[in-house]
Amino acid sequence: NEYKSYLSHIKMRLPFGLLLEALRTLSRSTRKAFREEYAAAMKDPEKWQSKFGGTNNFGDMDLSEAKQILNIEDIHDSELLQQRYETLLKMNSKEENNGIGSVYIQCKIQNAKERIDFELIKEG
Numbered sequence: 001n002e003y004k005s006y007l008s009h010i011k012m013r014l015p016f017g018l019l020l021e022a023l024r025t026l027s028r029s030t031r032k033a034f035r036e037e038y039a040a041a042m043k044d045p046e047k048w049q050s051k052f053g054g055t056n057n058f059g060d061m062d063l064s065e066a067k068q069i070l071n072i073e074d075i076h077d078s079e080l081l082q083q084r085y086e087t088l089l090k091m092n093s094k095e096e097n098n099g100i101g102s103v104y105i106q107c108k109i110q111n112a113k114e115r116i117d118f119e120l121i122k123e124g
Helices: 004-045 045-051 065-068 078-092 105-121
Strands: none
Touching: 004 105, 065 078, 065 105, 078 105
16 A cells, blocks of 8 residues: 555656756756857857847846946946856856745846946947
């Protein structure tokens, strides 16, 4: 009787475990693809702009909002910019904080970093 209970428990856990692992794999591959696309976009911003119809991918975020999100004054201070970006991402990461975090806030942080990077590339 205990054995049947154990088997039914295993039968229930196996599909959920497989689904969870599939979602983790998909998440990793999506992040990798995003990083590669972002790196390519930073190398050639004109090509990237034309690919997205001449607009940016930062929503309606302007430079002042990006600076406010990352809590920086000077966008040319690359060390401080990177440190704030990494700290904020870790603070809002579900993986780093036992399931507590916000994907929405992480996206805002990412968009702010991209907006500042884009501005720096435009300046040359």
